[in-house]
Amino acid sequence: MKIDPEDKPASFARRWGLPLGIAAGVAAASVAAVTVFSGQGAAQPARAGSGGRATSAAASPSAGRVSPPAGAGTGSTRPSSPSASATSGTFTVTGTATTPIAPGTATKILASCLGSDASGYHAVIAVRTPAATTDWDGAVIAVDSAGQYVQCEAKGEKGSSQDHPPTFVNNRLWGTGHLVEYFDSVGEPAGSGRYLSLGAGHYTSGIAKITVSYGEDAAEYPAVMAGGAFFYSAAFSTGTPAPKYFSATATPYVHAYDAAGKEVYDQKKDPQFAAGSQ
Template identity: 55%
Template sequence: MKIDPQDRAVSFRRRWGVPLGVATGVTAVSVAAVAVFSGVGDAKPDTTERALSGGSPTKTASPSPSPRPSDGAQAGGTGSSPSSDRTGDPNAFTITDTKTTAIDPGTAAKILSSCLGADAAQYHAVAAVRAPLASRTADGVVIGINPADQYVQCASEGDKGSSPDSPPTFINDRLWGTGRVIEYFDSTLEPAGNGKHLAVGAGHYSSDVAKVTVSFGDQKKEYPTVMADGAFVYAAALKPNTPVGRHYMGPDPHIHAYDAAGKEIYNQAEDPKFRSN
């Protein structure tokens, strides 16, 4: 559908699977992306429409991607019994691992190739990591960039890549508006077996930012992200503290940005565009 991302309602994670142009809470499937850009610092020039992911304000077109399993859907789960529908307390969870490992350049190139098809020749990987555990559909993430500083995000599964976006190059290449320092790409939360879930997210940042971290839910602890060429990526294994069902949404990720002096210059949890929702 053709959409104007400025018309989208804001949430910490955007669910895809209903038409992307729906302007109010899109809450359907597993892949999520946020579309708000806020903070301090100078933004890059606003020059042309770019391919974005997760609802950046420079894109006016994107077909809705194919539906994927719901967040928290349990393998083999059927029906809608009370136990399978339990959403659980999104803030009752434990982060069990945030360690990522680098994907070698050759494998990263294969992932981009299978994810982007003919467009892959335009991009090279700038951040490519394996997650601390694998979900049913992904074991890591690769961020690529082209000579025009346009970003793409691909989920990895071995040496294969995939994207929920249509086209897969639907992602932003710049920050939007004066004073913005952080932009969000796709973020996901998927079951990973043994009661655990895999949270993955990415975005990019302005030159004002020296460090990007992520926290989850109402927990204060911040975890480092992988940063390279203006892009950041995080991946975390988490386990709900109580049994949950197929509609488990999990904790919201909160991005924090710091300048070179160590001063926090952006906190997603305090961003009024998120707090209003």
């Protein structure tokens, strides 16, 4: 797992003590039938209103249910309007839109990431991120017949995992009430004054929408959802040069909503992420 290139290798406790060090996951429901290779996301932020109901069209209950039925595909995650530009303190979110990776390329990414185990997995989310770093320009989330997920970061047609084995992401950290499970969340500089954050996980069947906020900014951005998994990514403008510990400044926080639009999980309020809990 990466935080910043400048950081020295962190201890296990430190790595899992920060929300940035992880992302989220879900109980697999009919995942064997899912053949979707991209989910739906948007660069337009949604701000939670009364009762957790989103106040922007991009995050309304009807638009927010982005997890497709088994066997159904979803389109590109290009936003319908210009990239987000929400500003908070030392950073500006410049984009959260993702674009699909072709099935054949996703297969190559999984093969290089998983080796001989790749044949047992099928991709449920395969997307390019809104910016590229030296190591990443996308990600593939895949699952096997036993409901075990893997998260592979991509660069071109090559894939890599932060975990050894890649299935280590499963069942290692659940959100309060076992609604959201966290996979990996990582970040890297994406050029001078730019930074890329990405992460994934899965959610239980009662979750209709996953959003992500960054740092102290209240804006929430819809995650890509498909096959019981979710994926999020954001590009930031950080100024030049970027702060040394920018990753902690723009820590991602996961929010989950039910079909009625009620917020049922807020990572910021999860006691296991409180200081000193890990």
